[in-house]
Amino acid sequence: xxxxxxxxxxxxxxxxxxxxxxxxxxxxxxxxxxxxxxxxxxxxxxxxxxxxxxxxxxxxxxxxxxxxxxxxxxxxxxxxxxxxxxxxxxxxxxxxxxxxxxxxxxxxxxxxxxxxxxxxxxxxxxxxxxxxxxxxxxxxxxxxxxxxxxxxxxxxxx
Numbered sequence: 001x002x003x004x005x006x007x008x009x010x011x012x013x014x015x016x017x018x019x020x021x022x023x024x025x026x027x028x029x030x031x032x033x034x035x036x037x038x039x040x041x042x043x044x045x046x047x048x049x050x051x052x053x054x055x056x057x058x059x060x061x062x063x064x065x066x067x068x069x070x071x072x073x074x075x076x077x078x079x080x081x082x083x084x085x086x087x088x089x090x091x092x093x094x095x096x097x098x099x100x101x102x103x104x105x106x107x108x109x110x111x112x113x114x115x116x117x118x119x120x121x122x123x124x125x126x127x128x129x130x131x132x133x134x135x136x137x138x139x140x141x142x143x144x145x146x147x148x149x150x151x152x153x154x155x156x157x158x
Contacts (some may be wrong), residue, residue, distance in 0.1 A: 001135045003142060005149075007126040010053075014153065018080060018142065029146055038064065038150045041142065050139060053147045062145045066091060068139060076151050087151055091144055091145045101152060103128055107144065 002021040018027035025045060032039040037055030044050050044147075056063040062078040074091030089096050094114055098105030103119035114137050120127040130145055132138060 001132045003130045003132070003137070003138070004120075005126075005128040005130065005145065012116075014038070014150070016146070027142065038153070040146060041141070041152060042146065051143045053143065053150050062151060064151055066143050066147050068143055073143070075118065076147050078151060087148075089144070089148075091147075092140055094144070096144075096148070107141065117145055 003026065004018065004019045004021070004023070006017050014029070014031040016029040017025055018029070020026050027050075028043045030041050030043070032041070032052060037057040037097065038053065039055070040053040041049055042051040042053075050069060052067045053069070054065050056065060059077075061080060064076045065076070066073050072080045074089070076091070079086040079088055087096075092109075094107050094109050096105055096107055103117060107114040107132050113133050115133065116131045118129050121130055128145070130141060130147075
């Protein structure tokens with residue numbers, strides 16, 4: 001199973017549309033325009049909010065909390081490093097391996113691959129592909145990928 005994340009090019013805030021492999025819109029991500037730190041709301045195709053990624057602004061290093069249906073599920077924390085950004089991911093017992101700054105990484109649980117994420121080239125605006133091993137991980141996986149993107153964006157603006 002596959003999802004495509006397409007960034008809206010002419011938007012004042014971080015906004016994305018997420019499509020299934022048949023190019024049907026499944027989710028929308030909208031950032032709050034005047035918030036302190038990132039606050040990204042994720043909506044299903046019916047306009048119901050299913051999740052929130054929120055940057056904790058009173059921390060020394062950037063921290064992003066992931067909520068699904070109003071429940072805190074995990075965190076992404078930036079670690080101090082001199083040359084290349086590094087993050088700790090505490091989320092559903094999953095680990096992130098690969099080059100997530102370059103958008104080519106895997107999320108694993110134990111020895112099993114949960115999903116593979118890669119950036120597609122030659123698109124108007126950023127386009128990412130998430131390949132899921134199990135469709136049951138769709139919402140949890142999508143929320144993690146959006147949080148990683150927010151952490152990367154936060155790193156690039158500092």
